[in-house]
Amino acid sequence: MGRNTRKRRTPLATKIVAGAAALAVGGGGLVWANFYASAHEDHGGHNRTRSAGAQVATIDCPDVGQKIRDVPDRARGEVDGELATMDSQITNAYQRLATTRRAQAGDSQFVQNTILGPLKDRRKAIIDRIQLEINRAGGKADDNLDELAGCQGRPADQQNGGGQNGGQDDGGQDDGQNGGQNGGGQDQEGNDDNGNGVAGPVAEDFVDINDVRPNSRDSRNGLAADGDGGSTGSFTTDCGVNENNLFNSDNLIAAPGVDNGAHHTHDYVGNQDNDAFSSDEDLANADTSCQNQGDKSTYYWPVLRLQDGTQEFDANDQGGGAEGNIGKILKPAEAQIRFVGSRQGDVVAMPKFLRVITGDAKSFTNGDANANSSWSCSGFEDRQVTDKYPLCPEGSQVLRTVNFQSCWDGQNIDSANHRDHMAFVQEDGSCANGFQAVPQLQIRLAYDIPAPTVENGQVRNPYAVDSFPEQLHKPITDHNDFINVMDENLMNEVVDCINRGEDCQ
Structure with a gap:
């Protein structure tokens, strides 16, 4: 596989970390986080x-x-x-x-x-x-x-x-040496590094989908905005599954202008000019993988990897193996990207270059306040988990689904913390005062992944989401990012279709 090779600047801080990480890589063997x-x-x-x-x-x-x-x-x-x-x-x-x-x-x-x-x-x-x-x-x-x-x-x-x-x-500040003794820590026997040289995932990060109770997921975040009332239409855009092998470890929304700002590798569909140094003008002038050429939006998420010993193109790179993200990159077999309406009324157009982050790449340490991961298996969609990877039966696909925030403050395309300008709908499907409903982005990714083997507290050939190194590849850290680069005519078509109650593409 290849990656985005656009010439980029390297900030001093990145150079320092690159030097430190280089010490952890030698002879193709990773000793990053054993x-x-x-x-x-x-x-x-x-x-x-x-x-x-x-x-x-x-x-x-x-x-x-x-x-x-x-x-x-x-x-x-x-x-x-x-x-x-x-x-x-x-x-x-x-x-x-x-x-x-x-x-x-x-x-x-x-x-x-x-x-x-x-x-x-x-x-x-x-x-x-x-x-x-x-x-x-x-x-x-x-x-x-x-x-x-x-x-x-x-x-x-x-x-x-x-x-x-x-x-x-x-x-308080933990004094460092009591991390496993004073905070609910348990004996770690059996929870090794799976022979990969990275800390995670471990056996406890997986659950048999048959053991998940139906309709038990906490839905504080990621509420579906669409329903029986209001604007009931939908618009589906087909942007492929990254056939062009566009990967990098940047984050244009959260860390613009910073090489390797994500510290993990992203999959990209839609806009083909995605790196930390892409301006709005670059995005507007770029090619797109979407069938509808009016949709130059960028849709991206951390890659899934099968930790099977494969040496990927980024095995020794920042964001990849040098930061504990190792193994075979798994492309989704299908990436369904859909926009839906509001249960409480019509939606209005998203502004061009609106930026939305959903989920939290640091949920393992930040807590679940902004977590919006949802894992399941095909045929078991009523069983969703946020903090476990599902073990799916043979013939069933691993599913990653997410419902984005769909309430906009009506003014800003971004905010200082990249969150405050957007909000989730309330329990009744309405937006809070001062916010207005825009089409809700829903992404469903389906993967053909053989179920890992879990025996005696160990997991073999696990799959895991790329993450910041200190997040230990926990499933709760899954997240998605979106920048709206639809042309005005297409966005108006999306809004009209949804408000008329039609299903369009």
Whole structure:
């Protein structure tokens, strides 16, 4: 497979992380995040399984980007760049965590003194710069952002509950060495790295679809806007399944102008000029994989990989194997992209270049407040899970489905945290005051994947979503991104079709 090869600038922060990650790759073998290797070592005849299980498995940092609100337009580029640098700092610290297991075993303060402490200082310096950039541009920076500088360590099986504290559970900072002892950590025996050299997925990340109760998924997010009333039509756009092999690890919405801003590889359909340096003009002038050439929108999501030892094109690259995203990239057998209406009335046109992120790539550490992942199997669509990968019976496809936010603030095509300008419908299908209904984007991806084997607490040949390294390939981190680049005539056609109650394509 190939990738987007557009010439790009490389920020200093990215170069620093690239150098650090290069130390973790040698001779084609990945030693990026072998968390549990020490869990089965014997030293002096003493099995170390339990003490290794108590080690910190990942780094949990408050998500500064989601807390930022008042950022003047002329400061957003600088702020987004600073936030991307913070992501790179976490990646670098995570690499340090993953490759110093022996030192940690011999020094209970190692994680705090050599990883978390210095990371807090570096994050504090960036937060100070963000505050300065906001204030210089005429905004009013939150004076409390400094409280988000500190990170904590915790075990792989302890998920942040609810996402309300931004990663600072109980208002305190974990001292590093107690990650698996004081937070619901469990003995990790059997939860190894599956022989892949990466931490995740593990056996506990999978569930037999037959064991999922029908209609049990929490639907706080991702509510379908369409229903029996209101605007009942739909518009389907066929954009293929990335036959052109357009991949990169950028994120044009969250980290514009930053190479490898996502730290994981994305699949792209629709617009063919997707990288961190694409301007709105570039998007408007680009080719599209959509059959309707009036739809130059960009639809993208993290790739799924089968961890079967395949050396992909990005096996030694940032965003790929150098950051723990390894194995065969799996293209969907089908990518259904559909726009639907509102249960409460007509929809209005989306503005051109509207940007929408749904789900949260950092849900494992942020909590599930913005999680919007939905996994299932064909033939079992009434059984949906957010925090597990499904084990599907033979002949059944793995399904990833998502319903985007469909309430727009009527003014902005983006917002400082890339979320506030859009909202989900309320329980009755209506939009909150000040928001208006736009066509709801629904994406359904179907994959032909052999079910992994789970035996004795281990999973073999697992599949997993690409993720930020510290997110451990958890299924709850799945997310989708969309930039509307439909021409005005097509968008009006979409709106008219939906409001008339017709099904169009």
